[in-house]
Amino acid sequence: MDNLNLLIAAPILNVQLLLDGLMIGAIFALAAFGMALVWGVMNIINVAQGEFVILGGYMTLLLVKYGLPPLLGIPFAAITLFVLGWLLYRLIIWRIVDADMFISLLATFGVSIMMQQLMNEIFGSDVRTAESGLGMSYLFNNMVTVSQIKVLAFILAFVIGLALWLFLKRSRLGQAIRATSQNPRAARILGIDTGRVYAATYAINAALCGAAGALVVMAWSIHPYAGLPYTVRSFMIVIMAGLGNLGGVIAAGLGLGAAEQFAGFLLGAEYQLAFVFLLLVAVLVWRQINLARKRQYLK
Amino acid sequence: MDKPLLDVRNISKAFGGVIANKNVSLKVEKGQIAGLIGPNGSGKTTMFNSIVGYHPIDAGEIWFNGREISRLRVGAIARMGLLRTFQQTRIYGKMTCMENMLISLPDRSSGFASLLRSRHSAGVRRAKELLDFVGLYSKRYLYAGDLSFGQQKLLEFAMALINEPEMLLLDEPTAGINPTLINGLIDRLKRANKELGITLLVIEHNMRVIMNLADHIYCLAHGEMLAEGSPEDIRNDPRVIDAYLGAH
Amino acid sequence: MNRTTYHYLAIAVLALLGVAAPYLFPAYLSQFSKLWLFIVLALTWDLTGGQMGYNSFGNVVFFGVGMYAAAAVQVALYYPLAAYTAAKGGGTEFIFNTSQFLTGLAAGLPAAGVLAALTAVALGLIILGMRGHYFAIATLGLAIAAGELASGWDLIGAGSGMVTPTPPDSLDTTTLFYYLSFALAALTFVFLAWLYSTRYGLAINAIRDDEDKAEAMGHHTIRNKVIAWTIAAFFLGMAGGIFGNLSKFIDPIDVAFNGAEIGVWMILMAILGGKGTLWGPVIGASVFYVMKELFWTYLLGWQRVALGLLIILIVVFFPQGIVGWLKERWPSRFGPTAAEMEAADAKGEA
Numbered sequence: 001m002d003n004l005n006l007l008i009a010a011p012i013l014n015v016q017l018l019l020d021g022l023m024i025g026a027i028f029a030l031a032a033f034g035m036a037l038v039w040g041v042m043n044i045i046n047v048a049q050g051e052f053v054i055l056g057g058y059m060t061l062l063l064v065k066y067g068l069p070p071l072l073g074i075p076f077a078a079i080t081l082f083v084l085g086w087l088l089y090r091l092i093i094w095r096i097v098d099a100d101m102f103i104s105l106l107a108t109f110g111v112s113i114m115m116q117q118l119m120n121e122i123f124g125s126d127v128r129t130a131e132s133g134l135g136m137s138y139l140f141n142n143m144v145t146v147s148q149i150k151v152l153a154f155i156l157a158f159v160i161g162l163a164l165w166l167f168l169k170r171s172r173l174g175q176a177i178r179a180t181s182q183n184p185r186a187a188r189i190l191g192i193d194t195g196r197v198y199a200a201t202y203a204i205n206a207a208l209c210g211a212a213g214a215l216v217v218m219a220w221s222i223h224p225y226a227g228l229p230y231t232v233r234s235f236m237i238v239i240m241a242g243l244g245n246l247g248g249v250i251a252a253g254l255g256l257g258a259a260e261q262f263a264g265f266l267l268g269a270e271y272q273l274a275f276v277f278l279l280l281v282a283v284l285v286w287r288q289i290n291l292a293r294k295r296q297y298l299k
Numbered sequence: 300m301d302k303p304l305l306d307v308r309n310i311s312k313a314f315g316g317v318i319a320n321k322n323v324s325l326k327v328e329k330g331q332i333a334g335l336i337g338p339n340g341s342g343k344t345t346m347f348n349s350i351v352g353y354h355p356i357d358a359g360e361i362w363f364n365g366r367e368i369s370r371l372r373v374g375a376i377a378r379m380g381l382l383r384t385f386q387q388t389r390i391y392g393k394m395t396c397m398e399n400m401l402i403s404l405p406d407r408s409s410g411f412a413s414l415l416r417s418r419h420s421a422g423v424r425r426a427k428e429l430l431d432f433v434g435l436y437s438k439r440y441l442y443a444g445d446l447s448f449g450q451q452k453l454l455e456f457a458m459a460l461i462n463e464p465e466m467l468l469l470d471e472p473t474a475g476i477n478p479t480l481i482n483g484l485i486d487r488l489k490r491a492n493k494e495l496g497i498t499l500l501v502i503e504h505n506m507r508v509i510m511n512l513a514d515h516i517y518c519l520a521h522g523e524m525l526a527e528g529s530p531e532d533i534r535n536d537p538r539v540i541d542a543y544l545g546a547h
Numbered sequence: 548m549n550r551t552t553y554h555y556l557a558i559a560v561l562a563l564l565g566v567a568a569p570y571l572f573p574a575y576l577s578q579f580s581k582l583w584l585f586i587v588l589a590l591t592w593d594l595t596g597g598q599m600g601y602n603s604f605g606n607v608v609f610f611g612v613g614m615y616a617a618a619a620v621q622v623a624l625y626y627p628l629a630a631y632t633a634a635k636g637g638g639t640e641f642i643f644n645t646s647q648f649l650t651g652l653a654a655g656l657p658a659a660g661v662l663a664a665l666t667a668v669a670l671g672l673i674i675l676g677m678r679g680h681y682f683a684i685a686t687l688g689l690a691i692a693a694g695e696l697a698s699g700w701d702l703i704g705a706g707s708g709m710v711t712p713t714p715p716d717s718l719d720t721t722t723l724f725y726y727l728s729f730a731l732a733a734l735t736f737v738f739l740a741w742l743y744s745t746r747y748g749l750a751i752n753a754i755r756d757d758e759d760k761a762e763a764m765g766h767h768t769i770r771n772k773v774i775a776w777t778i779a780a781f782f783l784g785m786a787g788g789i790f791g792n793l794s795k796f797i798d799p800i801d802v803a804f805n806g807a808e809i810g811v812w813m814i815l816m817a818i819l820g821g822k823g824t825l826w827g828p829v830i831g832a833s834v835f836y837v838m839k840e841l842f843w844t845y846l847l848g849w850q851r852v853a854l855g856l857l858i859i860l861i862v863v864f865f866p867q868g869i870v871g872w873l874k875e876r877w878p879s880r881f882g883p884t885a886a887e888m889e890a891a892d893a894k895g896e897a
C-alpha cells in the first residue's frame with residue numbers, strides 16, 4: 001500500500017488519476033450506449049462489443065497509414081463499423097433476436113473470437129497506438145497533465161450521448177426503434193419493418209463502438225485481444241445505470257473509469273484487469289442482494 | 300372459536316404510484332373454503348403474492364397457523380404448508396406429468412438424503428390416483444409442456460394436492476377450463492377440501508362457481524376490501540354489484 | 548433389441564475401448580487421455596447447464612483450481628512450494644522418485660477435487676442466486692478474474708506458471724495418466740447416471756423448467772443448486788489435476804483458467820452432443836475433440852476463426868444437439884417410451 005501513502009502525501013496525484021479516469025470513463029460510456037441500445041431493443045447482450053471497439057481503432061490506424069489525419073478516424077471508424085454491424089445483422093444476428101439469451105451470448109461470443117483472430121492475422125499482434133496530433137495541457141503549475149485527445153473524447157461522449165438521445169426521441173427511425181423495443185409485434189402490425197429497425201440498431205451500436213475505438217487508439221492503445229474488457233465494462237455500466245437511462249450510463253461510465261484508475265494505481269497495473277472483472281462480479285452480487293431484499297427475482 | 304388458519308391483518312402494497320392493496324384484512328378458518336372476488340386489477344393476485352412471500356408488504360401483518368410469516372421467503376412459507384397456484388399456470392414443461400407429480404411430493408420434514416432415492420421410490424401410486432382425480436391419467440407420460448392450457452391448470456392443481464398442503468391458494472382455477480369440466484372441477488375442489496382436509500382460498504371471476512363453492516366470500520375493489528360475507532350476502536350487496544358493473 | 552440393451556452395449560463397447568486403447572493405439576495415448584478428460588468437462592458442465600439450466604462460462608475456475616491444487620500438493624509433500632516455484636520447477640534439486648510421485652498423485656488428485664468443490668460452495672452461495680444471463684456473465688467475470696489473480700500470486704509461480712513434478716524416467720506416465728483419465732471419466736459418467744435417476748435429478752430439472760414454481764412448491768432451490776455446482780466442481784477439479792500433469796506445465800491464463808478456450812469448449816461439447824441428456828456430452832465431446840484437433844493441426848493461425856464459426860453454426864442452427872436431434876427424429880427409438888416409463892414406475896410401486 002505504498003501507493004496509498006503516495007496519494008495522501010501528494011494530493012495532486014488524486015486529481016491526475018481522477019481526470020484520467022473520468023476521461024477514459026467517457027469512452028466506456030460511449031460503448032455502453034450501444035450495448036444498452038441493443039440490449040433494450042433486441043434483447044441481446046452483444047459479447048462482440050469490445051471487438052467492435054478494437055476494430056474501430058484499427059480503422060483509424062488504417063487512415064494514418066495513408067497519411068490522413070487520425071481525427072478523421074472517428075467518423076471513418078463509425079461509418080465502417082456501421083456497415084459491418086449491418087452486415088453482421090443480416091448474416092447472423094437476425095437469427096438470434098428471438099432466441100434464448102444464452103444462445104445470443106454464445107453466438108456473439110463466436111463473432112467475437114472470430115474477429116479477434118481475424119484482426120490478429122490482418123493487423124498483427126503488436127500493441128498499437130495512433131498519435132492524435134493534439135498536444136498536452138498542463139494544469140496546476142504543470143503538476144497535472146492532460147492530453148487534449150482525452151479531453152476531446154470526454155466532450156465527444158457527451159455530444160454523442162445527446163445526439164443519440166435526440167435521435168431516439170425525434171427522428172422517425174428513432175421512434176421506430178423505441179416502438180419496436182416496447183412491443184415488436186405491435187410495431188410490425190403498425191407497418192414498421194422491424195428487421196430493418198434491428199439492423200439499424202445493431203449497426204448504430206457498432207458505429208458507436210467504432211467511434212469509441214478511434215478514441216481509444218489515440219488516447220491509449222489497442223491490440224487484437226484487448227476487446228473483452230470493453231465488453232465487460234459496457235455490461236457493468238448498463239447494469240448499474242439500468243436500461244434506457246442515457247444519463248445514468250454516462251454517470252456510471254465516468255465512475256467506473258475513475259474507480260479503475262485508482263484501483264490500477266493502488267493495486268498495481270497488473271491487477272487492473274482482475275479488478276475490472278471482480279468489480280463485475282461485485283456489481284452483480286450487489287444487484288442480487290438488492291433484489292433479494294425486495295423478495296424479488298430476476299427473469 | 301379457534302384462531303384462524305390464515306390471518307391477514309391490514310396489509311398494504313403499492314407498486315410505485317399504483318396502490319394495489321390498501322389496508323386489506325382477511326381471515327380464513329381451518330377447513331373452510333373462502334372466496335376472493337373483485338374486478339380485474341382490483342389487487343387479488345397482488346394479495347396472494349403478498350401472502351406467499353413473493354414480494355414484501357408495505358404495512359400490516361400476515362399470520363399462518365399461529366406464526367407470523369410477513370417477512371418469510373417463498374420457499375419457507377411453502378414448506379409450512381401454504382401453497383399457491385399461479386394465474387398464469389406454471390408447470391415443469393420439459394418433464395412428464397408423472398415427473399411433475401413426483402417432484403411435488405412433500406419433502407418438508409426430510410433432508411437432502413431423501414432426494415437421493417430413486418425417482419420412482421415413492422408416491423407413484425398417489426401420483427397416479429391424483430392424476431386420475433383430475434382426469435389426466437391417460438396423459439401421464441406426456442410432457443407437461445405439450446398439454447393444453449386447461450390441462451396444465453388441472454395438472455398444477457394435482458401437483459398442489461400431492462404436496463399435501465395445509466392450505467391452498469388458487470388463482471382463478473376455472474379460467475380457461477371448458478364449461479363442461481367446470482362442474483367436475485368444483486366437485487374436485489370440494490372433495491379436496493373435505494377428504495384431504497385442505498383449507499382453500501380461491502380467486503374466481505365466475506360468480507356461479509364461487510357462489511357454489513365458497514362458505515365465505517371477500518370482495519376487493521380498487522385495492523380495498525369492499526365487502527365480505529356469505530355468498531348470499533355478497534350476491535345481494537349493492538356495493539358489490541356496483542363495483543362489478545362500474546368496472547366494466 | 549431394445550433401447551436399454553443398446554445403452555448397455557454402448558457402455559460395454561466404450562469400457563472395452565477404454566481398457567484396450569493403450570494396446571490398440573499406443574501412439575495416440577495422450578490424445579485419448581485428453582479426450583476422456585474432455586468428456587468429464589462436458590458431462591460436468593451439463594449437470595448445471597443442461598440439467599439445471601444454469602449456463603456457466605466459469606466452470607473452468609474449478610478446473611484451474613484443481614490443477615494448481617494437485618500440483619501444489621504433489622510438490623509440497625516433499626519440498627517447500629515457494630522454493631520450487633521460485634526455481635521454476637526445473638532445478639535439479641527437485642527430484643521425485645516413483646513412490647513420491649505416486650503418493651503425490653494419490654494425495655493431490657482428491658485434494659484437487661475437494662478444493663474445487665469448496666470453491667464451488669463458496670462461489671455458489673454468492674452467485675447462484677442470480678438468474679439467467681446474469682449468472683452466465685458473473686461466471687465469465689470469475690473465470691477471467693481467477694486467471695488474472697493466479698498470474699499475480701507468487702507462491703504458485705505467478706505469471707510465469709508452474710511446472711508439475713517431473714516423474715522418474717522409470718515410470719510410464721503416459722499409460723498411468725491414460726488410465727487415470729479413463730477411470731475419472733467412467734466414474735463421472737456412472738455417478739451422474741445414478742444421480743439423474745434419483746429424485747434429485749428431478750429436482751434440478753424442475754429448477755431448469757421453472758425455478759419460481761419450484762420455489763413456490765417449497766423446494767430448497769439454493770441448496771440444490773449449490774450441490775449440483777459442487778458435484779460438478781469436484782470432478783472438474785480432479786480432471787484439472789490430471790490435465791495439469793499431462794500438460795507438464797501450468798500457465799495461469801493459457802492452461803489453467805483458459806476461459807476463452809477450454810471454458811467455452813465444455814459448453815460447446817455439451818450443446819453439440821445434446822444439452823440435458825446423459826449421452827449428449829459424451830458424444831459431443833468426442834465429435835468436438837476430433838474437430839478441434841483437425842482445426843489446430845490444419846488451420847493453425849485461423850483455428851479461432853473456425854471455432855467461432857463452429858460456435859455460431861452450432862448454437863444458431865443446431866441448438867438441440869446430436870442426441871436432441873435423434874430424439875426428435877426417432878422419438879420411439881431414442882426417447883423413453885411410455886411403456887418403459889410405466890414399467891419403471893411400476894417397479895418403484897412394488
Ligand SMILES: Nc1ncnc2c1ncn2[C@@H]1O[C@H](COP(=O)(O)OP(=O)(O)OP(=O)(O)O)[C@@H](O)[C@H]1O
Nearest residue numbers: 314317319337338339340341342343344345346386
Ligand atoms: N409487479 C407489478 N408492478 C407494477 N404494478 C403491478 C404489479 N403487479 C400488479 N400491479 C398492478 O396492481 C394492480 C392489481 O393487480 P392484480 O394483478 O393484483 O389484479 P387482479 O385483481 O389479480 O386482476 P385480474 O382479475 O385481472 O387477475 C393492477 O393495477 C396492476 O397493474
Ligand SMILES: [Mg+2]
Nearest residue numbers: 343344345386
Ligand atoms: Mg389476478
